[in-house]
Amino acid sequence: MALSREQQTKMWAMLNQTRGQIGLTAYKDYIFGILFYKYLSEKATRWLEGVLRGEEWEIIYSQDPAKALERMKKNLGYAIQPNDFFADWKKAIDADRFSIGMMTDTFGHFNQQIAFEAKNDFEGIFDGMRFDSADLGANAQARAGVMISMIELLSAPEFDLSGSDDTVSDIYEYLVAQFATVLASDMGQYYTPKEISNVMARILTYGREDRENFSIYDPTVGSGALLLTTASYMKNSNKRGMIKYFGQEKDATPYRLSRMNLMMHGVEYNDININHADTLASDWPDGVVDGKDTPRMFDAVMANPPYSAHWNNKDREDDPRWREYGVSPKTKADYAFLLHCLYHLEDSGRMAIILPHGVLFRGAAEGRIRKSLVDKHQIEAIIGFPEKLFLNASIPVCVVILRKNRIESDILFVDASRDFEKLKKQNQLRQEDVEKIVDTVINRKEIEKYSHIATLNEIKENDYNLNIPRYVDTFEEEETIDLVGLSREMVALNSDIEKTESDFLSLLDELAVTPDTKDIIEATKAVFR
Template sequence: MSTTLNNQLWASADILRGKMDASEYKNYLLGLIFYKYLSDVELREVYEQENGQTIEFPEREEQFKILKDWYDEDKDDLEEIMRLQRGYFIAPEQLFYHFRQKADAYEFRLVDLQSGFNDLERQGEQFSNLFADIDLNSTKLGSNDQQRNVTITEVIKALDEIDLFEHNGDVIGDAYEYLIGQFAAGAGKKAGEFYTPQAVSRIISEITSIGQENRAPFHIYDPTMGSGSLMLNIRNYVHDKDKIHYHGQELNTTTFNLARMNLILHGVDKNRMRLKNGDTLDSDWPTEEPHQFDAVVMNPPYSAKWSAAEKFLSDARFERYGKLAPKSKADFAFLLHGFYHLKDTGTMGIVLPHGVLFRGAAEGVIRKALLEMGAIDAVIGLPANIFYGTSIPTTVIILKKNRDNRDVLFIDASNDFEKQKNQNMLRDSDIEKIIRTYKSRENVERYAHLASFEEIESNDFNLNIPRYVDTFEEEEPIDIIALSQEIVDINQEISKTEQEFLSMLNQLAVTDESREIIEATKRIFGE
């Protein structure tokens, strides 16, 4: 990943920073970067159509001239080719580069940018309502049209200075991920709605891909996908990333739009992207094929409320467990939804608060049923304060179907982290230790324990990690003789220092006032 590109993009946020919260201005900046990316891709595509594939591109001024000439000569032909090659077409007067030219000439108008957004949104389902959360009339951009125009003009100028294509690899997608993470850091509680820290994503992605690295096509599902980051991480562990199909659902419309942008910027074409804006628990989705997946990954909202209506007792996702997750804590509802959509050969990873491991009543019944069928493969305790927006410790639960045993691997990774200014951070070595321990599936003193079903049953199906992994370390015994000698030595040093101090007092020039101070001091030291 290019640090230079990251810094350039983040610096562009300075124009909006201070005008509104990070949770708000992220929509403007990420939306404009996405629009610039599509615009610049179009310029390059047209140049290659005219000149053949190349690794060297001329300045955008020349690229724009080629596109404009073709457009003036045969608009329909150009539009047809772009839609065929890229799935969209942006008219020359709506390209980001053209808006920059207008900005330099002090002729840029917000209505033209809004028109560009609107026209792109009409070009198929993948762009529908994509820019709905960018309010160009917001008073936070300025109190009147002129001030708002100036604000967006400055953002356009700053972003247009950045060459999104001068770096190798999938850099723009990674830079977008970086920005999402930066926004999450400043978004407080709202951050949890759209971002799972990369370290946690890596743990879940690597574990769920074990034994499936060569599977193609590979189908991954995230029913609470946020920005899509957790799904996208699987690309680092599946060998043929161009055959990964992404299936995701998100309730928050703003976050749903962010996920769509994120996947497109990572080069995911529309045929491998099936995303829905909706309530995961309220009605099951997907119900059409494929409805079960090679990997299910989830970081749902913790202890959220849901209806827990009686109708769900006959819902295929929940009916076999006899009980529903309580209304005040939907954690197990999310878990069972994801597990229902897991293939028999697949692996699921979900992040949840520790309460799911030991709470009783309905949750205890569900947990027991899962353990009896051998569904819970591993429980991994993570450090506190590693998520944006919450400081609570969390656990990653790994689930599988049709296992040949019912043991559970417990890993207590809660003490392995680097403490940073505002958060704790999982280091590469910490993550590698977790993965290594998961793969070996062996006991590690004060870190991991492989518990048999009988052992878990004897604990009344309570999965609280300290019951299985003892991390207590006895303090070293105190050497009383050495401690006594140390006290004697300290007292001798204090006495010596007092004598030296009193000697210095006797050498001072004496006045009536100072004599009183000296005498008082000697009385304090017992002389």
């Protein structure tokens, strides 16, 4: 069950009460890190309860530490030794023996007890927390005080993780969204509105919901929301090994958040493969091996890359990702991201990418790339969204849907820019708006002033310009004014006004005039004469 508005409000209020003077940018790294460690601790505790059958973990560990830890690592991908659990921190606080060194030791031990096959999933995941940082306080005592407040906060019933995986993921998603809202310039770029995520996910998975061994890839993975939303529409998403999650992220904070997010949504570590790398500078690791192009292909690819980003496009002509299409300008990497996604798409797959509208009509190198995509029949649909949907960008965006081996040459254009709910500072798609977009794209519907299927010849006539208004006419003619009728109404209205004034003056003449009212009555009559 989703968190109620009351729960959300209380959680955020509690967070703000405990952070003291710490800036939210620094605070988020600690709160997410500790919350995630609490999740791992409780997951390990549940596993131990199932396998120890009443025996004490401390006793089993003391008999053969290496064997005990190895068994846990084999099952969970990590191991937590006795006295290093989240609950142990809380016990130490209650007994007035907590120190900042306890947390330093705990994470040191944890980093040493990561299974080899889980290195990429857990290694460095807690690096955002620096327990000697001045952000926490001027001395060890002050820093310990801040940690105590966070641990006690996350021990409150509002942050109870003992329920279903849905409760855990709801808490995490709420916090990611809330921090992204407050820190739009810092985290907004990593957060895709859930309504757009749902549109993309439903289109990407349509007709393939029953697939097994389905792979999904986001080359600018951010918080991992697009991967999770896409997987949520697959019937086998809750079965281990059925869905494989791939992603890349060059920034350290979202790289950590994405892995936490996936695992707190119940995704097993061996189904996750997230790399810390610059997607454009470093192709997926197994793309070119020993000089031979052997790219990893994915069933669905989705992305919300930084808009019109600068990148190093020098000497990129021979890169297999762009060789057939051309290289994007150094000041606009939009098509570089698009072509990277397309390159890694299975022949039977589908991809969706969020981009600024400029990619639809800008010329030069981008125009040549666009022409090549159209001529290869690889653009399936283009959806235009309202402005102000994103936290860090007020401009409207579009979603481009592509497939590699389409036979059809037409393109569906959807102008969904006028359907939304206006909030205080932002706009938001309503459920009916999402349904209309998805239904229109899936069933390739033509709706007057909303969508149009353009033929290849029509696109060629527009010189390969894909700007949506060229294909979807949303112009509303103003109602014709009946000048004769309007003139008659004005004459009748003037006549009514004259009669009303005459009746009013007659009433004034009937009033008894006194020295006190004489001047007032005369002045009033003068106004209407």
